[in-house]
Amino acid sequence: MRRTAVFSVLLLLGLALTLISRDPQPDPRLKKAYRATERGGWIQVHLQGQPGEIGYQHGYLLAPEIRDAFRDVSTEMMHDEKKDWEFFRAAARDVLWPKVEPQYRDELNGIVEGLKAHGVELDIWDVVALNAWLELPYFDKWDAKQHGLAAPSATADRCSAFVATGSYTKDGRVVIGHNNWTSYQTGERWNIIFDVAPAHGNHFLMDGMAGLIHSGDDFGVNSAGIMITETTISHFTGFDPDGVPEFVRARKAMQYAASIDDFARIMKDGNNGGYANNWLVADRKTNEIADLELGLKNVTLDRTRDGFFVGSNFPIHEALVRDETDFETKNASDSANARHVRWLQLMEQNKGEIDADAAQRFLADHFDTFENKVDPDERSLCGHIDKSSRGYLPWVGSYAPTGAVQSKVSDAAMAEAMTLRAALGHSCGLGFKAAEHLRKHSEFAWQRPALRDMPSRAWTTFSAQ
């Protein structure tokens, strides 16, 4: 009897152990990664380790958000470029992937595995195409030209930004700010704060969209003292299918640049012309700021320790304007030119007083320099194309639910502490109501499944951990 009792106890113990071992164990790749409680609508994730681990953590922790972003971005791409999804998957596989270096292939594959572990089935070509959603329209235009077809769409004119230093700022050190212009349906999902401590390169803190290994709207600071942002070059044409995808170069620069020269070198190395931007960069260690106008044929790096650079989608250097755009530099009613004038006014009016608080005010500014009055529209730094009967051609038409969707600022002291401030929605306080807008403008009904209200949220401070 006694022996039987001992045997039974052992049997039960064994069964219990078997049951315990069958409980799902956390994947060792998750390491110390975590997802913080949402603040101000933002989700901060901390990712760390080798590329495959960072990718797995990203895919696992943000699986629902990646599924959601993928659905809306892919819907918008198919609508705007008039292509089926297979077109973008094929471009990701055949054109982009061969130029993605191993560390980022590992990270992208890690995202797919993390998603799968969390019940979301997207494959590597879906994830690569999602990462390239800002540059694939440039490929699409180039591809159409190769086949003698009309350009399927105009490329987008995204963002307002500035960087200032020296006698322009309150403490003589660097201040940087940026608001992201995009459709509200996708922009409202640009709400991730990526805090990434990679095994190689620098720790970095950037805003971003779930599923992207780069920021996308490109705002971030790294532990080597580099602060980065950009605005898109308007009316740009050009793409080199043999180049390195922009999303790879932008991510690599965020991770590895320790100087302005590093930054320019990484961005230029294998430049494919995709998502051609005017990059505003600062080195908080030296107080130097720079403007890298990165066309495909024309690339110029301007730099200073006393002054400012501003971005509102206007191309700067004459050769680039002539060779690579059909931009009208003299058209004062054009949003890019009108915002350029406003930036120059704000820089001069606030000379010696620019700090992070001033940066927040600039990004919420509604002065239309063409009308010479306050009017939130496609020409104000805080863009409200949804309120404009003109729209922002050729990118989007009248009343398109598009414009500034979120804002970020940082300064040298904050960047030293790996900190930035961010605000979701228009930072001016004007919220956007989806149902009301669609009632008045039924031409955007195709956006109904994805378009949500976009309230103006408070500025919130985020720091790397």
Ligand SMILES: [Zn+2]
């Ligand atoms: Zn506004």
